[in-house]
Amino acid sequence: MEVKKKDPRVIRTHLLLRKALIELMEERDFEQITVQDISERATVKRATFYLHFDDKQALAQQYMNEILEDLRGHLFVADADDPDQFDMLSGQAHPSFVRLFHQIAQNFNLYYALLVRNRVPYFASALLEVIHEFISKGVDFTEPDDRNLTATREIVVKYVESAFLEVIIWWVANNMPYSEEEIAAHLMNLSIRGPYKQIPERKSRI
Template identity: 70%
Template sequence: MNTKKTDPRVIRTRQLLRQALIDLLEERDLEHISVQDIADRATIKRATFYLHFEDKQAFVVRYMDEILAELRQNIIVSSDDPDDFDFLSGEPHPSFVRLFHHISERFNIYHALLVRNRLPYFAAGVLQIIHEFIAEGIDYAEPDDRNLTAAREVAIKYVESAFLEVIIWWIGNMMPYSEEDMAGQLMRLSIRGPYRQIPDRRSPMS
């Protein structure tokens, strides 16, 4: 087993670089940020940056991959989650709450990468994780295609796309609802749609 620990100086330098990137992304678009800008904001030498990363693209992709890995890990169904969860109860599944809690704890990062700069690589990564999350949830809640109102692949695509856009809206509006409230609202929308009961309204033209 490899027990070698990363030098604390390396950890600190990378933390400074990550924070510098997020701060700069709140001020300007990624293409207008240089390695020198990042190094200056992190208060390190440009040469030090290149000791850790090949170039800006490698650094940004590495950082985004780390955040995406954290997101995936946070929403994995835990052994502590109930096996007999009632998806029709209107209450959010714990994994839904963890999704929003993870984002809330890293608000500045998600705001910089999804709102101030909607970086395609990061948005696609988040969408892929949500896809897996939703697909697993729908398969668990209703394994019988005959009980779905649309083809399974269409239902999954519909829900995952809505999830991403609602998450971006939530972040962009400074999280106006709590993590638990957002988790509950999205879960109810995913399972029941926007109506408490089917509207019984005739068209004005009828």
């Protein structure tokens, strides 16, 4: 079956509208943005916008879905990484962890607009689902035996995935103060070892 190619004019219009939407969301709340605002910023007619999307929500949702699918595609390329050849206790970030932050950095303006300037519930929730799948597979590989976990598997996954999302938001909000490799290594080490190099001794007060 032959795959129908997209009209280059349609692709160009969608790119212009997406760019305009993200620029505007970096400046103000999504609720304050109108279709007219998007059209003017994209230098297309309002009627042209409605030829492609029913409303601004439809434009935003399509873009968010595609960005998240792209992220998922880069994260779950298991065949490209040989887990048996990687030392999880080396202190270095696994390539999949680095890819996570690389994709976010590549789309920094979008993540800033959707997670920081506007914390869009749909995007945050959908991103958490991607992270959940990523962490679940990682925990299953690293430790398949529940007896060696410090909490039930579902709590471990929920704890780690929530931390990942909030650190991602913090990393973006602070203009990526650590490199992709550094932040990935920090989170991987926290996920595997926890926050302490040694269990701290509680000193009694005199």
